[in-house]
Amino acid sequence: MSYHITEADYEKFRIFLEKVSGIVLGDNKQYLITSRLNKILDELKLANFTQLMERIEKESSLREKIMDAMTTNETSWFRDGYPYEFLRNHILPEAVKLHRNRKLRIWSAACSSGQEPYSISMIFQEFVNANPGALPNDLEIIATDISPTVLQAARSGLYEGMALSRGLSDDRKKRFFLQNDDRWQVRPEIRARVTFREFNLLQNYNLLGKFDVIFCRNVLIYFSSQLKTEVLGKFSESLNPQGYLFLGGSESMSGYSEAYNMVRCPPGVAYCLKEQVSSAKKK
Numbered sequence: 001m002s003y004h005i006t007e008a009d010y011e012k013f014r015i016f017l018e019k020v021s022g023i024v025l026g027d028n029k030q031y032l033i034t035s036r037l038n039k040i041l042d043e044l045k046l047a048n049f050t051q052l053m054e055r056i057e058k059e060s061s062l063r064e065k066i067m068d069a070m071t072t073n074e075t076s077w078f079r080d081g082y083p084y085e086f087l088r089n090h091i092l093p094e095a096v097k098l099h100r101n102r103k104l105r106i107w108s109a110a111c112s113s114g115q116e117p118y119s120i121s122m123i124f125q126e127f128v129n130a131n132p133g134a135l136p137n138d139l140e141i142i143a144t145d146i147s148p149t150v151l152q153a154a155r156s157g158l159y160e161g162m163a164l165s166r167g168l169s170d171d172r173k174k175r176f177f178l179q180n181d182d183r184w185q186v187r188p189e190i191r192a193r194v195t196f197r198e199f200n201l202l203q204n205y206n207l208l209g210k211f212d213v214i215f216c217r218n219v220l221i222y223f224s225s226q227l228k229t230e231v232l233g234k235f236s237e238s239l240n241p242q243g244y245l246f247l248g249g250s251e252s253m254s255g256y257s258e259a260y261n262m263v264r265c266p267p268g269v270a271y272c273l274k275e276q277v278s279s280a281k282k283k
Contacts, residue, residue: 003041005030009049016056021067021146022202022231023222036069068149075112077167078119083215083246086265087120091213091244092127096134103137107208107238109201109216111143114154114186114194115167116215121190122176142208144199155196157186201231205238212240218248225256232257236273245271 005013013033014025025032037052044062046052055062078084095104104124108117124139145151164173164184177184199208201219214235220228235245236259245260247253249268253260260271 003034003038003048005034005049009053012053013049016053017070018224020063020202021071021200022224022227023070024224024227033070037066040065040069064148068147071147075115077115077164077172079116079167079217080249080268082265082268083217083270084119084123086270087213088123088127090265092124092135095212096131101137104135104139104213105209105211105240106139106141106213107211107215108141108143108194109199109214110219111145111151111154111196112147113150113163114143114157114196115163116217117141117143117154117194117196118157118176118186118190119167120215121193122172124193125176125190139193141194142211143194143196144208145196146198146200148198151196151198157191158183159185202227205234208238210240211238211243213244213246214239215246217246218251220247220251228256233259236260239273241273242275243273245273247271 010030010033017023017025033049037049040062041049041052044052044055046055056066092104106117106120108120111117120141121139128135143154145154158180159177160183164177173184176187176190178187179185201216216231216235220231223231232245232253236257239245244263253262253271259274261274263270263272
């Protein structure tokens with residue numbers, strides 16, 4: 001069944017969505033809401049969106065279901081390529097030169113169904129295999145998402161054959177996966193580096209600790225200008241000195257933060273925390 005959403009309910013939903021997730025819906029996006037939430041109204045046997053808005057206020061479990069439906073979980077293995085090449089060819093060798101005697105820490109923010117953090121772990125494994133003993137300490141990857149549903153799938157490390165076809169070479173499939181009936185499971189040594197946590201980018205970041213690299217790709221495009229500025233500021237406070245931040249290919253730092261230097265890694269860019277920002281954080 002197709003449901004109509006009134007202007008009043010649309011405004012209420014826009015305010016709710018931005019408040020709980022930071023996602024900003026523009027004008028005339030009613031079709032997006034109805035197409036993604038019709039199924040929920042059917043399941044709950046609700047007559048209209050007014051009843052749904054009344055239920056949202058009272059039920060946290062329903063809010064989670066709404067967030068699952070509204071958030072985009074589009075992803076692939078080694079998406080866009082260059083962030084992973086820069087990690088292997090620049091960031092990891094740089095860590096070797098600095099003789100770091102601690103674990104490297106990488107945050108995969110908005111990790112969706114796990115392809116990004118597992119891809120990062122595979123790159124680290126390939127580097128370690130090619131440079132035995134160069135990095136004596138392992139890597140810790142914190143992978144976060146707002147959706148409990150996609151996190152549950154990501155923790156399992158199980159993927160259908162079709163999901164593996166998006167960005168994953170046959171060679172990496174053979175090296176980093178085990179066949180499990182009609183699905184494929186990420187090998188234990190790759191999964192062991194990744195810890196999945198439910199987390200909203202509107203929350204306080206302090207409990208996550210400090211990171212050497214942050215991946216937050218194709219997320220800020222959904223946020224308001226004010227929220228982009230706030231998130232980029234909190235990322236700068238979460239990075240270790242000379243830490244790196246990766247945004248999506250269509251996302252820009254311009255106008256939102258001056259805490260980073262842009263580093264070209266064709267065909268894209270990375271952002272390195274400026275030294276004066278790192279120094280100020282130590283005081």
